[in-house]
Amino acid sequence: MIGGGAGAFIGQVHRQAAALAGGIDLVAGAFSRDPASNEETGSACGLAPQRVYPGWQALLESESQLDAQQRINLLAIVTPNHLHAPITAAALRAGIHVFCEKPAALSSTETRDLAQLLGTVDARYGLAHTYQGYPMVWQARHMVAAGEIGRVRKLYVEYPQGWLSDDLAGQGNKQATWRGDPQLAGQGGCIGDIGTHAFSLAEFVSGQRIERLCAHLGTHVAGRVLDDDCSMLFLTDQGASGVLLASQVCAGEENALTIRIYGDKGGLEWRQEEPNSLIHRPLDQPMRVLRAGANHSWLCDEALQRIRLPAGHPEGYLEAMANLYSDFAQAITGSPSAAAALPGIETGMRGMAFIEAALASHASEAKWTALASSEGAQR
């Protein structure tokens, strides 16, 4: 693991998720440029001291020289955004599989370079779009694909948070600080941090591609450079339209990612804060609530494979991330279905196209801005 020292959020998440997934041992790390923090995290994780490295280059260099049996074969990258691409490239070149926090890189160009590199190496790549690990998200995707809501007309996806309502960066909050620095986070603030989650979820569940959008971004706190809020209209390649909003200044909101999708035969609604329920509103019938449960035979296989417990035993965010790790572990060992399930470089390219289109749209007087197209399918 690279990144994830004291004060980091997502590093802990990855470590716990990997433990929960099973079959993955954390054996080496470069957690922080601060030697004390680095050592402390390494020790807390039970690593051998010689495998707690001062930096990512040292880690890759040393590990590459170990026996194939001994050295890491999977690298989790949980650093601030600007390091994602260079570390990914170096690891892939060393033949090490990479599981990277989103975004894949800081720009479409960087991401495309990674995609090209991936075509030339014998290593797999996964992108941590956690919300695609939730079973009921898979259930929603399945129902849409199976035509249970008919032809899709409307997509509403939103991701309101409130934690940046105040100037946390000014108060020294580590999470807020790097996310607010374009050198570290990239050109998108909220649009990159959580807007991409909403975007990817919309494409994932609908099976459609957002082609054009009209965005308005905002920056609401004095001293903040990047956007902390965005709203947009969009049109898809299959004739649906919708709204996406993401904000980090919705005071009091926690992490209320929500998707609603309506077709001519019904609608679906999923809320991340109550992730074990999927609301299905069939046209002209009573609404139903599909609940996650390993014993619920009416759920689709993709959902059931991602549920650990009988209904009524709530699973959450770590379990969703653990599902991505499981998929990745299986993908590495050769399962094509697990590989297909995992968000990868295509998702990364879509996300960068989205961020860049949103920024361009915000700066434009024209109503619609097209997303750069990439060739492959969404994943």
Added chain:
Amino acid sequence: MIGGGAGAFIGQVHRQAAALAGGIDLVAGAFSRDPASNEETGSACGLAPQRVYPGWQALLESESQLDAQQRINLLAIVTPNHLHAPITAAALRAGIHVFCEKPAALSSTETRDLAQLLGTVDARYGLAHTYQGYPMVWQARHMVAAGEIGRVRKLYVEYPQGWLSDDLAGQGNKQATWRGDPQLAGQGGCIGDIGTHAFSLAEFVSGQRIERLCAHLGTHVAGRVLDDDCSMLFLTDQGASGVLLASQVCAGEENALTIRIYGDKGGLEWRQEEPNSLIHRPLDQPMRVLRAGANHSWLCDEALQRIRLPAGHPEGYLEAMANLYSDFAQAITGSPSAAAALPGIETGMRGMAFIEAALASHASEAKWTALASSEGAQR
């Protein structure tokens, strides 16, 4: 009452709401152009047969000739939209107070004419924006005005319905038929029918005026002429921004009008389908749920005046409409606060400006379209 014969929806609502409000007797009506339906409704309402008129002109003409004691002094207009303005004008000229279903008229021009007429007659005018009769909407408005959520940054208002997912008009549904005919409904379909409710609610709760918007409209059912769906970004006169969506093709949705408003100190959320709760999320404190209840001393006066029952005895849509009737009855008898509380011609002008701007924006390549300004305050 004019309009509201068999098969109509809102006529029944007005009659029940007026009965609930008390102090208002239905004594005359022209409910339908179909004589049988007209008679039947009149008889069901217990009217004297001679006061069940074949049309609105006959009603106004005959009633005007009755004694001041006997004749109607308040006219409720619940016809399809195209008749709102002509009947309103005729009644006002006859010195009869008018309580009219929204919209006030079919265009800004017609509405402005009514506004001017109102300046010259001795009669009051009220517009049935039902949702402004809900106590917890008043509570939300009060809290925003009192600064309890700080400076407003974001406004999200939505109104998803699903009842026009199919071609109901083609199936003979009376409600769907006239709403789909531009001659009867005006140029806006969904944008006029429910978009204006969402718009008015946003302005009412926030105390801000929407100045510019960027709209995308849709028509999803073959044979339908008017829009059945709209989404827009908007900017207010006080620097807030937001999203408004209204749709009648969100299959399975009922009447899910919802407003969320966020300031730098907290947020509020109100859902029409659970109207007795107002969620308050103060920044950096636990969320609170304010519940309607005549015994809840912590609510504002405007809310308490509109609550009939102790907490836990749910009130609903008819009670909200009855609150408008109560306000109107009191406004007629000279209460300035009731008059101030009632949505009137200014609300009507704002609504028409909104519809026309949304239609113009949809047709435009430019991102932002300004709303025509009117002079007075919102009401």
Added chain:
Amino acid sequence: MIGGGAGAFIGQVHRQAAALAGGIDLVAGAFSRDPASNEETGSACGLAPQRVYPGWQALLESESQLDAQQRINLLAIVTPNHLHAPITAAALRAGIHVFCEKPAALSSTETRDLAQLLGTVDARYGLAHTYQGYPMVWQARHMVAAGEIGRVRKLYVEYPQGWLSDDLAGQGNKQATWRGDPQLAGQGGCIGDIGTHAFSLAEFVSGQRIERLCAHLGTHVAGRVLDDDCSMLFLTDQGASGVLLASQVCAGEENALTIRIYGDKGGLEWRQEEPNSLIHRPLDQPMRVLRAGANHSWLCDEALQRIRLPAGHPEGYLEAMANLYSDFAQAITGSPSAAAALPGIETGMRGMAFIEAALASHASEAKWTALASSEGAQR
């Protein structure tokens, strides 16, 4: 109307519900023994001064001497409990239909006397078990009777309130004062005031009769004489068992009457505070939420007849009470189905048997106490 002066709760409810029901005019009343309050209420209700009577005897005496066309033909009794039986008896003897707040009387003996009297007079009797006016309660009853949840095994019914957590009577609250006085309220406090609502709802929805119970009552506030809290186990005549609890010291609770009923094929849940939803949990299928809506063709006739508005336009407590008034008005004019639907003296006798059994059980060391049986069916 007798009772319901200033400071009363249920009188206002009855007046508004009757207005909402339509076809019922309030023309005479004796609202309060306090002449000023009596006059004020009469005037506020728009009564002719000569028909605002100083007491119930005066009302009945004077009205009886009026023409059949003019005099009241329906009397609503909304006094404290001790007057229910004497006024009912006198009105029935005068040939006036009676719609009475619950309880029917202060004892089983008094209630049985009323039942016998009813067999001898040409007047109808209704008992205001408001919760039986809710459409989704009828839907639940229908589904149980139709076997949709199979053979009933468990019944849980609860009615927590919190408004008597403090000594409101000591603080001069009129509602709390008479309810705490055995001379006025009867021997049951909470058990009589709201326990009977829970009991009647359980019998109404299940179609079963509670035969034996085991009760524990409590009185939690210094100076209070009657119980303010009760819990009990019970067994029904058809082999189901269950729990009933009612309390007025559940601090912070509003009016959270809830029933859950489980059979061998599924379960149902209805909550009064969200009365427009009925949760249905079929065994081994996803849960469903049945929502009230005049347009929801899948609801049973009894429910649809009691719904005024399309789905998503919430109806509440006043509408439920208005449904009872509508049933009563129709019962008077000869509708057998409306008469059958209305809670009447049999419900009153069941309620008294329940209160008396609960009090006896609380005083007993034995586990089970039988309810006195009455002959007829529940209603």
Added chain:
Amino acid sequence: MIGGGAGAFIGQVHRQAAALAGGIDLVAGAFSRDPASNEETGSACGLAPQRVYPGWQALLESESQLDAQQRINLLAIVTPNHLHAPITAAALRAGIHVFCEKPAALSSTETRDLAQLLGTVDARYGLAHTYQGYPMVWQARHMVAAGEIGRVRKLYVEYPQGWLSDDLAGQGNKQATWRGDPQLAGQGGCIGDIGTHAFSLAEFVSGQRIERLCAHLGTHVAGRVLDDDCSMLFLTDQGASGVLLASQVCAGEENALTIRIYGDKGGLEWRQEEPNSLIHRPLDQPMRVLRAGANHSWLCDEALQRIRLPAGHPEGYLEAMANLYSDFAQAITGSPSAAAALPGIETGMRGMAFIEAALASHASEAKWTALASSEGAQR
């Protein structure tokens, strides 16, 4: 680990929870008497084949002979109930810490023997009352202890499940089969399986001891021997009263453990199926919803220590169990506060006293049955 082979439920839970807790490695096991299943599970868990033992005796014997560094120092017991006591005793005597699924044993006598043994060995004992690992349960307990709801008056705790509505044992369901066999499960069916969870939660949150109860049990499925349903009234040592119900025939219910507790200053409500929210209803103030979140400074320390993620990132059942494992791991390494937090043999003795009192009460004609007292405090 002993128990937890293919088809078992709780073994998987323990393994995942221990992994999530961190610092605990699964190195040896006897998962099933079926050699194939045993081997398969061992291999899936990555164990060395020589440490996958054919039975618990073999495991204890062999492990005891290993170096202190190598051998297991913590044993998780997840077998059917009848083996809990003998394995526990043997492991404790071998100086191995034991973390055991509930119940501690099959009877009070057996449990007391374990308690005495514990006084003589140098090994710790924990009992897997998972629900006591939830942060918001700790928050509730803290608020009660801190007097935030005043003097406790009422306790309602319920645990409805529906999974035994049919004869699953007859259909070969492994979980249902052993739970229905008194030789394996003990004398209590539902009362032992989930009734004890409800009971322990009530005592844990309230800080009170249930002294007397009045229980009614039921068995609803042909061929079933043990109870599948129970309801009871109870009284506590500090003057509160309440209701406990647990059932496995509430068709359609999942795992709806819920506790509500009311004092003279307010009430609390927690639902296991939405475990990240705690509803607080202060008397005469708006209700509040306390949400789990590592960033919610207003939560108590005991809650914050058990929360991994920022608010809005849901945690669930595995996280709760992992919290118990963390406490146990810390207790082993000498943390007194972690040891104090962990449910142990006292909780086990309370649970057995509860089961035995409930069974005795059900068989008795008397209203109240006392719980056998044990000497120490609850834990």
